[in-house]
Amino acid sequence: MNLRELCKLLEAKMHCCEELLEKEITYVCAGDLMSDILMFSEPNALLVTGLVNIQVIRTAEMLDISAVLFIRGKTPTDEMLELAKTKGIPLLTTDHTFYLSCGLLYEAGLKNAPMKTDKNELKY
Amino acid sequence: MEKGKKPVSKDIKHEYPIRGMDFVAAGEASSNIKHTLQLIGFAPAIIRRAAIAAYESEMNIVIHATEGTLKTTISPERIEIIAADTGPGIPDIELAMREGYSTAPDHIREMGFGAGMGLPNIKNVSDEFTLDSTFGKGTTLKVVIYNQ
Ligand SMILES: Nc1ncnc2c1ncn2[C@@H]1O[C@H](COP(=O)(O)OP(=O)(O)OP(=O)(O)O)[C@@H](O)[C@H]1O
Numbered sequence: 001m002n003l004r005e006l007c008k009l010l011e012a013k014m015h016c017c018e019e020l021l022e023k024e025i026t027y028v029c030a031g032d033l034m035s036d037i038l039m040f041s042e043p044n045a046l047l048v049t050g051l052v053n054i055q056v057i058r059t060a061e062m063l064d065i066s067a068v069l070f071i072r073g074k075t076p077t078d079e080m081l082e083l084a085k086t087k088g089i090p091l092l093t094t095d096h097t098f099y100l101s102c103g104l105l106y107e108a109g110l111k112n113a114p115m116k117t118d119k120n121e122l123k124y
Numbered sequence: 125m126e127k128g129k130k131p132v133s134k135d136i137k138h139e140y141p142i143r144g145m146d147f148v149a150a151g152e153a154s155s156n157i158k159h160t161l162q163l164i165g166f167a168p169a170i171i172r173r174a175a176i177a178a179y180e181s182e183m184n185i186v187i188h189a190t191e192g193t194l195k196t197t198i199s200p201e202r203i204e205i206i207a208a209d210t211g212p213g214i215p216d217i218e219l220a221m222r223e224g225y226s227t228a229p230d231h232i233r234e235m236g237f238g239a240g241m242g243l244p245n246i247k248n249v250s251d252e253f254t255l256d257s258t259f260g261k262g263t264t265l266k267v268v269i270y271n272q
């Protein structure tokens with residue numbers, strides 16, 4: 001699904017990088033602890049999080065995350081928007097809860113981003 | 125080349141100072157490293173691994189140490205990252221390497237760090253991993269990622 005469809009599904013608002021509305025999303029990773037997120041090994045995933053600070057954008061940048069969705073009405077700061085714009089990472093917000101957001105995305109067929117185990121295997 | 129002159133190394137070397145507890149600048153060094161690797165033209169999967177290693181090491185200096193540096197040596201064959209700081213050091217390296225082990229206080233966890241996954245993550249993405257630390261003195265982490 002692309003970001004336009006994703007916004008519709010989650011009643012989400014896109015705060016920057018509108019030129020990327022057609023960008024396709026296949027995988028999702030979710031969490032509030034950045035090192036948990038940094039274990040995901042699939043690039044071009046959507047990051048769903050309730051954490052709002054500049055390090056979320058840095059984490060997304062390092063992982064080649066396609067877009068970040070903030071849940072439960074949390075909005076990114078101006079500083080975060082500035083950085084996201086320069087890195088070309090769309091920031092989205094929804095009023096839905098964490099659980100409902102993930103549930104809707106799962107139901108719509110988006111896949112769980114795989115993690116790399118210490119044996120270098122992919123765990124889905 | 126002039127006679128008698130040593131051949132110049134083709135390695136690209138950079139050094140980035142990192143300040144402890146500076147959460148505004150945190151991540152900038154890793155962002156620069158990532159950008160350099162992109163300019164050189166490494167494959168995205170290699171760049172990603174190096175970026176994760178750099179960022180987790182940088183955040184460890186920001187969160188756990190007073191000050192340090194990130195040094196990179198880049199050649200067509202390998203990317204080397206050395207994260208060195210001047211303390212406080214790690215008393216028990218084996219314990220620090222355990223998934224989920226963290227001494228990060230609550231206010232750090234509220235910022236999204238302190239899962240105790242940083243060092244295991246770095247190990248996972250690297251081909252060579254050497255962690256040396258002297259409690260009271262400082263920590264040096266050397267990571268190498270092969271370009272293959
Ligand atoms: N540079 C360092 N100086 C001193 N102690 C460190 C350093 N790096 C890591 N440690 C110690 O090792 C522990 C584990 O580090 P690790 O990076 O795995 O987890 P974390 O930094 O606590 O949390 P996370 O990386 O998941 O955000 C830390 O909590 C800290 O006690």
Ligand SMILES: [Mg+2]
Binds near residue numbers: 180184
């Ligand atoms: Mg860490």
